[in-house]
Amino acid sequence: MGKIIDGKAIAAGLYEEMREEVIQFEKQYGRRPGLTVIIVGEDPASQIYVSHKEVAAKKIGLVSAVVRMPESTTQEELLAVIDRLNADPTVDGILVQLPVPKHIDKDAVIAAVAPDKDVDGFFGMKSGFTMKEGYVAPCTARACIHLIKTTGETIEGKHALVVGRGELVGKPVATLLLGENATVTIAHSRTRNLGEIARTADIIIAAVGRPMIITGDMVKPGAILIDVGINRGADGKVCGDIDYASAKPVAGWITPVPGGVGPMTIAMLIRNTLDCFLSHVQ
Ligand code: NAP
Numbered sequence: 001m002g003k004i005i006d007g008k009a010i011a012a013g014l015y016e017e018m019r020e021e022v023i024q025f026e027k028q029y030g031r032r033p034g035l036t037v038i039i040v041g042e043d044p045a046s047q048i049y050v051s052h053k054e055v056a057a058k059k060i061g062l063v064s065a066v067v068r069m070p071e072s073t074t075q076e077e078l079l080a081v082i083d084r085l086n087a088d089p090t091v092d093g094i095l096v097q098l099p100v101p102k103h104i105d106k107d108a109v110i111a112a113v114a115p116d117k118d119v120d121g122f123f124g125m126k127s128g129f130t131m132k133e134g135y136v137a138p139c140t141a142r143a144c145i146h147l148i149k150t151t152g153e154t155i156e157g158k159h160a161l162v163v164g165r166g167e168l169v170g171k172p173v174a175t176l177l178l179g180e181n182a183t184v185t186i187a188h189s190r191t192r193n194l195g196e197i198a199r200t201a202d203i204i205i206a207a208v209g210r211p212m213i214i215t216g217d218m219v220k221p222g223a224i225l226i227d228v229g230i231n232r233g234a235d236g237k238v239c240g241d242i243d244y245a246s247a248k249p250v251a252g253w254i255t256p257v258p259g260g261v262g263p264m265t266i267a268m269l270i271r272n273t274l275d276c277f278l279s280h281v282q
Contacts, residue, residue: 002225002251005147007260011267018270022061025277033268033277034063035093035119036085040078040104041071046097053095056266062092063229063271075104081114086114092280093119093273116279119272121125121172129175134279136272141172143207143264144226145180151224151253159199163187163214163241164207169228173205174209179218194218225254228261 001084035057039050043256050066057064067081079092094117096109115123115135121142124135131137148155160182165172170186177184182203187194189214198204198218206214207228219225240257248254255261 002248002254002281003151003228005150005224005253005255005260005263007143007147007255007264008110008148010147011263014264014267014271015056018061018267018274021274025274025281029281031090031094032061032063033093033273034088034091035095035273036065036067036091037095037097038067038069038081038085039097040069040073041101043099044097047214050097052266053269057127057273058271059271062270071101073101073104075108078104078109082109082112086112086117089280091117092277093117095119095269117276119269119276121261121272125172126174129171129178131175131179136275137176138168138172139268139272140169140228140261140265141176142268142271143226143261144169144173145176146268147226147255147261147264148203148224153224153252155182155203157183158180158202159183159185159200160203160205161185161187161201162197162205162207163194164209165229166207169207173207173228177203177205188243204242208241210241211239212243213241214247216250219247219250221250222252223250226261227249227257229254265275 022032036055037050054066069110085094094113100106110122121136121138124132124137126132160177162170165186165188172256174184174186195218199220203224205226208228211231211233225247227240227242231239233239238258
């Protein structure tokens with residue numbers, strides 16, 4: 001029977017550590033790390049994500065701010081705010097909550113954030129599956145790696161299957177797994193025989209956004225299963241991409257949804273802010 005990787009508890013431990021770190025930073029460098037989140041428009045899901053980030057930032061003592069801009073904001077107005085924050089020495093991390101309204105070019109916005117303040121980790125990712133040295137990795141991808149490491153199992157030499165090749169999770173997590181010397185397979189909507197591939201994987205990271213992508217019969221006994229997906233199941237409850245009920249008895253380790261990758265993603269956003277702060281003060 002697989003053991004549960006309790007993302008909520010692991011994140012709580014990280015928050016404790018980071019809170020202590022922030023106290024030390026203030027003594028050592030005379031200021032606390034600053035995180036500013038920009039949100040454009042009224043998207044309800046984005047509002048919730050931003051408020052979770054704000055609560056986490058306050059909890060560990062960051063200097064945190066949220067810039068709320070109306071749906072009608074022009075690209076120039078948004079870029080001007082980013083420019084101002086780029087130049088502000090008290091701001092270590094800038095996060096533009098996605099999606100931005102359709103009339104704004106998302107890529108131009110992402111590119112406008114100073115690379116050393118890019119707590120979302122977009123700049124750190126470069127094509128060719130390597131990380132740019134000295135920059136932070138995308139939060140969810142970093143969360144997945146951290147969760148795997150808490151099992152105490154090694155990643156090096158293992159066969160890791162990433163299901164999903166999205167820019168936010170699939171590709172970055174595959175990159176980080178390669179950096180950990182895993183043998184990485186990336187599956188996507190055109191992959192044939194997913195079950196056959198999955199049964200050879202020591203680690204499966206599911207980042208698709210559809211329930212039941214991985215079921216127990218597709219899991220190698222003892223495998224580590226990290227479920228990134230957030231879906232609504234047929235019963236109306238939140239569920240992941242992995243069928244928890246059938247996969248857990250076969251797996252060695254498994255993350256629940258909710259309570260797995262989700263809470264760790266926000267903890268990693270804070271970690272990224274602390275790391276950006278350190279790159280500024282050291
Ligand atoms: P995305 O960019 O849309 O990527 C989804 C990927 O799934 C695509 O690469 C797609 O393949 C692949 N796919 C679709 N159907 C498939 C199938 N039947 N078999 C195999 N692969 C299939 O999505 P995302 O932004 O990466 O997000 C993925 C999920 O993670 C969503 O549920 C999202 O809500 C969740 N998420 C959670 C967190 C968290 O903190 N827990 C953070 C971010 C995202 P193609 O490329 O071929 O279309």
